[in-house]
Amino acid sequence: MSSRRSSRGSISEEEINELISKLQSLLPNARRRGSSQASTTKLLKETCNYIKSLHREVDDLSDRLSDLMSTMDHNSPGAEIIRSILRS
């Protein structure tokens, strides 16, 4: 596979298509379409939505973690175990 790039980036189409197909395989819905140009835009849009939903999920999970940590302080033995593991 000759992937030659000049200094100002004339990247071959096959590289881009390969990258896009790899990206598609990472998305949650495993729809396998033919790689036409229209689905590239849709793929990028789905990627953006997926990243946004993952960000929201991180926020939500950190919220729940902070609630758990507030109730967990010096209470359960599990916290003591974890803290002692981290300390050593």
Added chain:
Amino acid sequence: MDTKSTPPPRPHQIPNPSRPDFLACWAAASPSKPMLAFHFLRALSRIHGVTTVRRRTRTIRRAAYSSMARAASPRRAWSRALLGQARARRSRTLTGRAVLLRRRRITAAAPPQPSSPASRSATIIAARGEISTAAARPLPPRQEGEPPRADALRRLVPGGAGMEYCSLLEETADYLRSLRAQVQLMQGLIDLFSCQ
């Protein structure tokens, strides 16, 4: 320099511009879950003193992104961008407006003139981060076949503003994998803690 707990050995090669082993670099860049857990749990164990719930949530979220960036390979531009943002935020909150003014003066005049060693390291690091982002931001690279949707993707992926389209796609894939691993880790921790 392999981490002792990950079974697949990662080939640590500098990616050439011509990318001969393109697929090998791609396949080797999976995030290491034990390192992720280590960094995140260590960050969590430092959080005890914060009392306000909102501030703790924000601290946990920042710790999540920082540990995600630390567990990733420093070759990744998004990892460097995340750590640079965290560093800039820390120096900004610690030293306040004086550092901001000094940073602007440093980036305006090229040779840095530090006054004390502690502030010197902070301002040099901050100036470097400032210079790199200031150099990257007014220069969005124009691609020929790039769809307009890539702009939104650039805004979402950290450090995506200064990348070419090809590397943007690669960074996005790695960022997605790391994000997914981080979400799985946090979900697993919550399940673990709520069963106690």
